[in-house]
Amino acid sequence: MKIIDSTPQKDGFRMPAEYEPHEATIMIWPVRAGSWGKDPSKAQHSFKAIFAEIVKSEKLILLADKEHIDDTKACVCDLPNVEVLEIASNDSWARDVAPTYVKDDLGNVRAVNWEFNAWGGQVDGLYADWSLDNKIPLNICQMRDTDMYDAAPFVLEGGSIHTDGEGTAIVTESCLLSKGRNPELTREQIEEKLKQYLGISKVLWLPRGIYMDETNEHVDNVCAFVGRGQVVLATTDNKDDPQYELSRLDMEYLEGQTDAKGRKITVYKLPIPDHPVLVTKSDVDSFEFEEGEDIREEGERLAASYVNFYFTNDEVLIPAFGGDNAESDDRAAEILQGICKTRKVVQIPARQILLGGGNIHCITQQLPVRDPGTVKNMMRFE
Amino acid sequence: MKIIDSTPQKDGFRMPAEYEPHEATIMIWPVRAGSWGKDPSKAQHSFKAIFAEIVKSEKLILLADKEHIDDTKACVCDLPNVEVLEIASNDSWARDVAPTYVKDDLGNVRAVNWEFNAWGGQVDGLYADWSLDNKIPLNICQMRDTDMYDAAPFVLEGGSIHTDGEGTAIVTESCLLSKGRNPELTREQIEEKLKQYLGISKVLWLPRGIYMDETNEHVDNVCAFVGRGQVVLATTDNKDDPQYELSRLDMEYLEGQTDAKGRKITVYKLPIPDHPVLVTKSDVDSFEFEEGEDIREEGERLAASYVNFYFTNDEVLIPAFGGDNAESDDRAAEILQGICKTRKVVQIPARQILLGGGNIHCITQQLPVRDPGTVKNMMRFE
Numbered sequence: 001m002k003i004i005d006s007t008p009q010k011d012g013f014r015m016p017a018e019y020e021p022h023e024a025t026i027m028i029w030p031v032r033a034g035s036w037g038k039d040p041s042k043a044q045h046s047f048k049a050i051f052a053e054i055v056k057s058e059k060l061i062l063l064a065d066k067e068h069i070d071d072t073k074a075c076v077c078d079l080p081n082v083e084v085l086e087i088a089s090n091d092s093w094a095r096d097v098a099p100t101y102v103k104d105d106l107g108n109v110r111a112v113n114w115e116f117n118a119w120g121g122q123v124d125g126l127y128a129d130w131s132l133d134n135k136i137p138l139n140i141c142q143m144r145d146t147d148m149y150d151a152a153p154f155v156l157e158g159g160s161i162h163t164d165g166e167g168t169a170i171v172t173e174s175c176l177l178s179k180g181r182n183p184e185l186t187r188e189q190i191e192e193k194l195k196q197y198l199g200i201s202k203v204l205w206l207p208r209g210i211y212m213d214e215t216n217e218h219v220d221n222v223c224a225f226v227g228r229g230q231v232v233l234a235t236t237d238n239k240d241d242p243q244y245e246l247s248r249l250d251m252e253y254l255e256g257q258t259d260a261k262g263r264k265i266t267v268y269k270l271p272i273p274d275h276p277v278l279v280t281k282s283d284v285d286s287f288e289f290e291e292g293e294d295i296r297e298e299g300e301r302l303a304a305s306y307v308n309f310y311f312t313n314d315e316v317l318i319p320a321f322g323g324d325n326a327e328s329d330d331r332a333a334e335i336l337q338g339i340c341k342t343r344k345v346v347q348i349p350a351r352q353i354l355l356g357g358g359n360i361h362c363i364t365q366q367l368p369v370r371d372p373g374t375v376k377n378m379m380r381f382e
Numbered sequence: 383m384k385i386i387d388s389t390p391q392k393d394g395f396r397m398p399a400e401y402e403p404h405e406a407t408i409m410i411w412p413v414r415a416g417s418w419g420k421d422p423s424k425a426q427h428s429f430k431a432i433f434a435e436i437v438k439s440e441k442l443i444l445l446a447d448k449e450h451i452d453d454t455k456a457c458v459c460d461l462p463n464v465e466v467l468e469i470a471s472n473d474s475w476a477r478d479v480a481p482t483y484v485k486d487d488l489g490n491v492r493a494v495n496w497e498f499n500a501w502g503g504q505v506d507g508l509y510a511d512w513s514l515d516n517k518i519p520l521n522i523c524q525m526r527d528t529d530m531y532d533a534a535p536f537v538l539e540g541g542s543i544h545t546d547g548e549g550t551a552i553v554t555e556s557c558l559l560s561k562g563r564n565p566e567l568t569r570e571q572i573e574e575k576l577k578q579y580l581g582i583s584k585v586l587w588l589p590r591g592i593y594m595d596e597t598n599e600h601v602d603n604v605c606a607f608v609g610r611g612q613v614v615l616a617t618t619d620n621k622d623d624p625q626y627e628l629s630r631l632d633m634e635y636l637e638g639q640t641d642a643k644g645r646k647i648t649v650y651k652l653p654i655p656d657h658p659v660l661v662t663k664s665d666v667d668s669f670e671f672e673e674g675e676d677i678r679e680e681g682e683r684l685a686a687s688y689v690n691f692y693f694t695n696d697e698v699l700i701p702a703f704g705g706d707n708a709e710s711d712d713r714a715a716e717i718l719q720g721i722c723k724t725r726k727v728v729q730i731p732a733r734q735i736l737l738g739g740g741n742i743h744c745i746t747q748q749l750p751v752r753d754p755g756t757v758k759n760m761m762r763f764e
Contacts, residue, residue: 019724021439021696056489056753057403080753107438227723311724313695314403340724341609342401342693369439 014199017165024059037286057313096157120180128292167260229263308359319350396581399547406441419668439695478539489753502562510674549642611645690741701732
């Protein structure tokens with residue numbers, strides 16, 4: 001592999017939409033006690049449910065550190081199509097710490113490395129030491145021999161961007177303009193970085209994300225592309241819910257917008273759970289926090305949203321929170337199935353992932369298929 | 383390979399929906415003068431446009447006979463991801479003459495051989511000698527080492543069935559109950575054969591297909607699944623058009639129906655071209671018919687429909703007829719793009735394929751991905 005001294009935009013590379021074909025999905029085996037509790041087996045159970053769906057239609061690339069690699073291998077020994085890589089990490093948010101992949105018209109795939117600072121560094125980062133996480137893209141690219149663009153020191157997480165594969169990215173102002181990321185850059189300069197490294201020509205800036213989302217409101221918890229010119233947005237009809245105003249601002253913004261191809265954006269509402277998902281005493285008791293780590297408190301509202309789903313080649317994996325939200329869970333799955341007709345929508349028990357601080361989309365990162373090459377000189381018969 | 387003395391239903395195999403992941407698409411290089419003219423290069427041009435889209439996201443398996451195999455290889459030498467097989471055929475309707483593939487929950491894939499009699503045999507078949515076509519499934523399975531169920535002497539073509547991969551098939555009465563196929567079987571016996579060999583539990587029987595469709599109105603020209611519980615139907619608002627009554631009967635039938643899972647069927651209308659596509663004098667002059675072959679006459683209306691599209695792993699290939707139908711072409715592509723949000727809809731110039739007697743779906747046959755295996759014993763962490 002080599003580090004490429006250029007940008008994807010210059011070289012004709014673009015980040016595909018998540019629903020374009022995948023070669024693989026990258027995930028990280030969860031063990032951090034501050035996220036998954038002293039006994040991480042409950043969270044691991046949800047992770048395994050996701051592994052099982054992924055390997056039905058693409059490869060799973062699973063990272064684990066030296067201490068846990070044997071356990072990890074044992075835990076996936078009953079799964080086909082898994083590649084386990086010994087790579088250390090600080091936690092398991094593959095979306096945010098694995099590289100972003102870009103692709104050109106010949107089907108070549110390259111990686112992009114961003115600077116990672118645990119969602120806000122010294123300002124409002126969520127843990128004190130993120131040095132292992134920040135090396136993950138280089139480690140993956142070296143082990144898998146993938147050429148890599150280096151966008152560092154520009155700070156970005158994969159969960160703070162969505163692309164349509166046709167020139168458009170969608171982000172939130174609350175996250176990308178936060179003080180803990182690139183305070184020295186203007187909005188215009190940040191937009192320019194996105195264009196260069198995602199190979200896009202237009203950025204849609206949602207004002208806000210999900211209430212209480214500790215990533216400064218990543219877009220992947222509030223809004224996602226479900227097709228060309230089509231997004232889903234987390235909403236609520238309950239005017240007393242603090243999410244109401246946040247979603248209203250986003251809806252208002254999107255109503256006036258077109259994408260890079262000039263298409264008006266169609267917005268499908270995907271209501272949040274009817275009942276807030278709260279941290280319980282038993283949840284709090286299960287954690288073991290390190291110094292400098294953001295902690296959980298009893299009664300705290302978690303940033304539950306159904307938009308944090310993930311496309312595999314054949315399915316859409318959507319969070320289910322259970323309990324008094326069983327009805328909202330099914331409603332969300334039904335809405336998404338209505339939109340994503342040709343993929344099977346599969347519910348994943350996700351309360352334990354949410355308790356860790358994110359959801360299905362946050363712990364997965366797609367690697368696009370390397371196309372066999374485009375077809376030039378097709379006009380032989382003309 | 384072996385011929386399996388059982389049925390897919392008994393062994394837990396089912397025919398997946400076309401929009402489930404493909405390993406490959408089978409096609410046949412077109413050379414028959416009675417279908418593609420004395421100079422088949424115009425039709426070959428449309429075929430090549432399809433090849434180029436297919437290889438972007440899956441393998442193309444291309445059949446040619448001994449006489450044309452070198453030409454064929456030369457013609458695809460600029461394409462990646464192509465497997466050329468030397469197999470003789472009478473014509474190029476891969477949908478109808480290649481095997482139907484079925485898959486089990488472990489991801490194993492097997493083939494089904496049907497008896498083929500050129501769409502009606504001595505009664506109303508379209509050519510006199512179909513002996514090469516009828517051997518294609520066995521030839522493919524031998525060359526690619528695929529185990530095969532043999533449904534013969536039951537007569538069926540792949541274009542006369544669509545499945546949703548979840549227990550439902552859709553067919554037309556006009557075709558499956560035609561006198562030229564299985565006149566000795568009752569409707570109930572035919573339905574039973576479909577259940578056994580497609581691994582389904584429910585058959586939806588549309589009364590009719592597309593006006594002037596010489597396959598006795600194959601379902602794949604009039605109605606197709608675009609998702610679970612969702613179909614598109616070819617329609618027209620023009621009450622003076624002979625298609626109006628045929629589509630009305632189908633719509634009326636579908637309104638009362640549920641699929642194998644008990645879901646009501648949602649029907650999306652996909653209007654036929656605004657202007658009939660007619661055979662011209664220059665078309666007629668280009669053909670060279672064999673004895674016993676159905677011929678084309680000047681002014682004859684062709685069975686043009688946009689429903690004859692094909693799902694690749696990443697796209698939907700839809701016919702475009704051009705000329706005074708350019709506007710209808712775009713309207714159809716737009717409707718389909720609105721339904722199939724996560725796949726890119728690509729228009730293929732298709733008048734030459736239609737002139738041969740079918741369209742994109744008729745010349746393609748999908749081979750489902752062999753899954754790496756399902757995941758049992760997932761409950762280790764419970």
